Amino acid sequence: xxxxxxxxxxxxxxxxxxxxxxxxxxxxxxxxxxxxxxxxxxxxxxxxxxxxxxxxxxxxxxxxxxxxxxxxxxxxxxxxxxxxxxxxxxxxxxxxxxxxxxxxxxxxxxxxxxxxxxxxxxxxxxxxxxxxxxxxxxxxxxxxxxxxxxxxxxxxxxxxxxxxxxxxxxxxxxxxxxxxxxxxxxxxxxxxxxxxxxxxxxxxxxxxxxxxxxxxxxxxxxxxxxxxxxxxxxxxxxxxxxxxxxxxxxxxxxxxxxxxxxxxxxxxxxxxxxxxxxxxxxxxxxxxxxxxxxxxxxxxxxxxxxxxxxxxxxxxxxxxxxxxxxxxxxxxxxxx
Amino acid sequence: xxxxxxxxxxxxxxxxxxxxxxxxxxxxxxxxxxxxxxxxxxxxxxxxxxxxxxxxxxxxxxxxxxxxxxxxxxxxxxxxxxxxxxxxxxxxxxxxxxxxxxxxxxxxxxxxxxxxxxxxxxxxxxxxxxxxxxxxxxxxxxxxxxxxxxxxxxxxxxxxxxxxxxxxxxxxxxxxxxxxxxxxxxxxxxxxxxxxxxxxxxxxxxxxxxxxxxxxxxxxxxxxxxxxxxxxxxxxxxxxxxxxxxxxxxxxxxxxxxxxxxxxxxxxxxxxxxxxxxxxxxxxxxxxxxxxxxxxxxxxxxxxxxxxxxxxx
Numbered sequence: 001x002x003x004x005x006x007x008x009x010x011x012x013x014x015x016x017x018x019x020x021x022x023x024x025x026x027x028x029x030x031x032x033x034x035x036x037x038x039x040x041x042x043x044x045x046x047x048x049x050x051x052x053x054x055x056x057x058x059x060x061x062x063x064x065x066x067x068x069x070x071x072x073x074x075x076x077x078x079x080x081x082x083x084x085x086x087x088x089x090x091x092x093x094x095x096x097x098x099x100x101x102x103x104x105x106x107x108x109x110x111x112x113x114x115x116x117x118x119x120x121x122x123x124x125x126x127x128x129x130x131x132x133x134x135x136x137x138x139x140x141x142x143x144x145x146x147x148x149x150x151x152x153x154x155x156x157x158x159x160x161x162x163x164x165x166x167x168x169x170x171x172x173x174x175x176x177x178x179x180x181x182x183x184x185x186x187x188x189x190x191x192x193x194x195x196x197x198x199x200x201x202x203x204x205x206x207x208x209x210x211x212x213x214x215x216x217x218x219x220x221x222x223x224x225x226x227x228x229x230x231x232x233x234x235x236x237x238x239x240x241x242x243x244x245x246x247x248x249x250x251x252x253x254x255x256x257x258x259x260x261x262x263x264x265x266x267x268x269x270x271x272x273x274x275x276x277x278x279x280x281x282x283x284x285x286x287x288x289x290x291x292x293x294x295x296x297x298x299x300x301x302x303x304x305x306x307x308x309x310x311x312x313x314x315x316x317x318x319x320x321x322x323x324x325x326x327x328x329x330x331x332x333x334x335x336x
Numbered sequence: 337x338x339x340x341x342x343x344x345x346x347x348x349x350x351x352x353x354x355x356x357x358x359x360x361x362x363x364x365x366x367x368x369x370x371x372x373x374x375x376x377x378x379x380x381x382x383x384x385x386x387x388x389x390x391x392x393x394x395x396x397x398x399x400x401x402x403x404x405x406x407x408x409x410x411x412x413x414x415x416x417x418x419x420x421x422x423x424x425x426x427x428x429x430x431x432x433x434x435x436x437x438x439x440x441x442x443x444x445x446x447x448x449x450x451x452x453x454x455x456x457x458x459x460x461x462x463x464x465x466x467x468x469x470x471x472x473x474x475x476x477x478x479x480x481x482x483x484x485x486x487x488x489x490x491x492x493x494x495x496x497x498x499x500x501x502x503x504x505x506x507x508x509x510x511x512x513x514x515x516x517x518x519x520x521x522x523x524x525x526x527x528x529x530x531x532x533x534x535x536x537x538x539x540x541x542x543x544x545x546x547x548x549x550x551x552x553x554x555x556x557x558x559x560x561x562x563x564x565x566x567x568x569x570x571x572x573x574x575x576x577x578x579x580x581x582x583x584x585x586x587x588x589x590x591x592x593x594x595x596x597x598x599x600x601x602x603x604x605x606x607x608x609x610x611x612x613x614x615x616x617x618x619x620x621x622x623x624x625x626x627x628x629x630x631x632x633x634x635x636x637x638x639x640x641x642x643x644x645x646x647x648x649x
Contacts, residue, residue: 059607079610151496158583158596160396160608183397186608194500194594195583197604204464208472209498 026295029056030063030076033162033217034097034280037315038076041302044309053298060162061186067091067283074295075283078162079186086260090286092333093260094326095279096299098250098316100218101167102241102276104226106206107133109146111227113240116141118232119267119275123175125213126154127182128192133211141232148211154193155205155214160186163199166278167215170266174234174275215276218246219314233275234267245274246316253279255322257329279318284335292335300327300336369626376620378613388620394585396605401617403624405585409595410625413502413577414570416591417509422563424510425517429559430547432518433525445522452515460579463508464500468580471507472499476592479503494590498582503591505581509573513566520562524555524643557643564636571629574599598625 028038035057042053058066060077067075068089076096086093103122105115117125121137124130130137134147157164168184182188196202199220206214207224218241221228230238239245252270255261265277282299284292303326307317318326330336373380379388383401391402432444476497483489495501528551536546552559574597582594583604596604598621609615 061608061610064610153496153498158578158600159604160610185397186610187396187605189393189395189397189585193584194498195596195604196500197578197583201464201579205498205500208469209500 024050025052025054026074026291026298027054027056027072028063028074028076028282028295029058029066029072030283031060031078031162031280032057033078033099034076034315036219037097037306037310037313040309040313041298041306044305045298045301049301051294051298059160060165061160064283067285070285070288073285073288073291076280077283078278078280079165080262080264080279080281081260081283083259083262086262086283091260092284092286092292092329092335093262093281094299094329095255095261095318095322096282096302097310098246098265098277098279098318100241100246100249100274100277100316101163101170101215102218102221102228102274103213103215103231104203104206104221104228106208106210106212106227107148108210109148112225113228113230114142114145115227115229116232116238117229119171119174122231123171123178125152126156126171126190126192127177128154150211153209153212154190155202155209155212156190156193156195157199157202157215158195158197161198162186162278162280163215163217164188166264166266167276169264169278170276173264173267222314231275233273234269235271235273237271239272239274241274243311243316245272246277247319249273249275249277250279250316250322251319253277255279255325257325257332261326261329277316286333289335292333296330296335300330372619372623372626376616376623378616379620382613383617383620388617389624392585392587394601396609396611396614399611399613401614401620403598403621405587406596406598406601406621407624407628408587409502409581410571410597410599410628412588412595413506413509413581413597414567416502416506417513417570418563418567420506420510421514421517421566425514425562425566426521426559428514428518429521429525430551432522434543434547434551445519448515448518451511452519456512456573456576459508459512459576463504463576464579467508468499468504470499471504472497476501476503480592491589492591495592497592500580500582500594501590501592502581502588502595505577505595506591508576508580509570512573512576513570516566516569517559517562520565521555521559524558524562525551527558528554555643557639557646561636561640561643564632564639568629568632568636571625571632572599574603578603598622598628 035055038055042055046052060079063075063077064081066072081093118141121130131151132149133152134149139147165186168188172179172184182191194205196205199216202214202216203220203224203226206212206226228241230240233239248270249265249268252268252273253263253265255263265279267275268277284295303323310317327336388403390404392404393400393402394405428448432441436444480493480497483493533546533550536550577597578600581596581600583596583600584594585596588595602618602622606618609618
């Protein structure tokens with residue numbers, strides 16, 4: 001009898017605490033790319049405030065769909081929604097963190113970060129039109145670099161992803177042939193190469209396949225110590241991927257609160273800007289003012305206290321000016 | 337019988353529960369089919385049946401979808417994996433039932449069943465990190481070399497050996513389906529009446545002759561059923577293949593080329609399918625797979641029933 005009583009008490013306690021927590025839970029779903037930083041932020045936020053944040057990384061498409069159907073408190077997407085669409089679905093949108101996509105190569109004779117590519121040569125490699133590394137177009141940009149006469153293996157993402165969206169957006173913007181033949185999107189019909197599943201799949205294929213080139217999120221290139229390339233940006237300078245060049249891209253991007261921050265950071269005009277950067281976005285249901293206030297509280301906290309954590313996980317925090325713009329946007333919408 | 341139910345209500349409740357459980361299966365199948373058809377209706381309308389099944393285009397940006405490359409990938413990997421798995425599985429079954437000494441039968445049988453219990457994601461990871469480098473470094477260059485001068489065959493091994501291709505995927509699949517074919521074949525072989533085998537031995541037949549002329553003819557329908565069941569598994573396998581197939585929507589002529597299967601395409605692209613027609617096309621693809629698996633399993637069932645009748649006679 002005593003044990004039963006004990007068990008009942010324990011059960012009651014567990015249930016009540018679960019219930020108490022349930023009252024302060026925020027549910028989000030969407031992009032896989034920011035998942036590590038959101039969950040790291042959520043963990044610390046929970047320690048301080050007791051608010052539980054559940055984030056399901058089901059993919060950007062799923063995030064948009066779920067917030068449109070109002071099944072989650074917030075959605076997350078790497079693929080910014082156009083202002084018209086935001087208006088139509090009754091949503092709010094703001095960026096949360098910035099990341100970059102970097103081309104990575106497997107070339108023994110080339111030092112990490114040594115290979116320089118321009119948008120045109122990158123595009124032609126991915127179109128399968130430049131077939132060998134010692135092609136004249138590549139050579140011209142890399143005097144003094146030993147380029148082998150070996151066939152290029154292109155590696156792309158086989159699963160639909162925000163990474164591919166950012167990357168193909170860049171290629172479409174800078175290369176008319178790509179725009180015409182392939183286009184931009186989370187999944188496109190790549191004319192050449194093999195497809196790896198996920199960032200880790202692409203990183204693995206590139207690491208293993210000699211003479212290959214692929215594209216991954218910056219964090220994966222760093223973790224896997226892949227040989228990344230320099231790229232020529234729209235200002236005509238060769239830049240290496242890194243916090244500085246990503247921040248430069250973010251700072252030169254003209255995020256406009258009137259357009260719900262709809263912006264591709266690709267091919268940003270800054271002098272030292274990395275050309276394939278992108279922000280990942282948060283979507284809110286306009287009419288849920290109370291819930292939105294709680295979500296906004298979380299991101300406001302993260303903007304203030306989460307930069308170090310984000311950098312540790314190789315994400316680029318938003319520049320201070322952009323954070324202020326977002327706070328003004330929140331205020332204007334009455335949720336801050 | 338109704339009279340008995342009246343006598344015993346517990347009996348009636350018991351029968352009703354079991355019946356409900358059984359009918360729920362049928363309801364589920366019909367429900368799944370219904371959802372697949374309604375969800376894919378948009379794509380069916382736009383592409384039709386013949387055009388969808390024969391088009392090799394899979395272009396999410398231009399919203400043009402065809403299933404042929406996926407069906408091709410599924411069929412070719414399944415076929416190749418069976419080609420590799422069947423001889424191995426039959427060898428295992430014959431060894432276990434006819435040749436192995438008793439103390440070996442247990443461990444080998446257990447090992448085969450363990451192979452069947454390994455989750456497919458583990459096969460996928462193992463395939464990507466272990467098998468694929470071995471294939472690209474040793475097996476594929478070797479195959480390329482020995483087939484280099486042989487007309488027609490050399491076409492099958494064209495291209496750079498990368499270890500992420502149809503051949504590697506088929507090898508992984510074959511390892512996964514060996515347990516199915518092997519254990520069903522073993523059970524079928526065991527069904528051969530001892531008296532028939534002993535009669536054959538009595539008139540001086542060797543072990544090989546007994547297996548070739550008595551055991552295999554006697555159990556061939558059961559074995560065939562086992563093969564088709566493995567085929568059903570190979571058609572539907574997803575994770576293991578997704579890692580090593582290269583996921584490429586093209587009709588490959590070389591075994592060293594990347595390809596895509598229906599299930600891999602579904603797993604890869606479902607989460608980010610943002611346009612209605614894209615999502616609908618994926619459902620349409622799933623419907624095609626449903627029909628393919630259904631036909632295969634129906635054939636298997638047919639042969640198994642036939643085999644059972646034969647044995648019970």
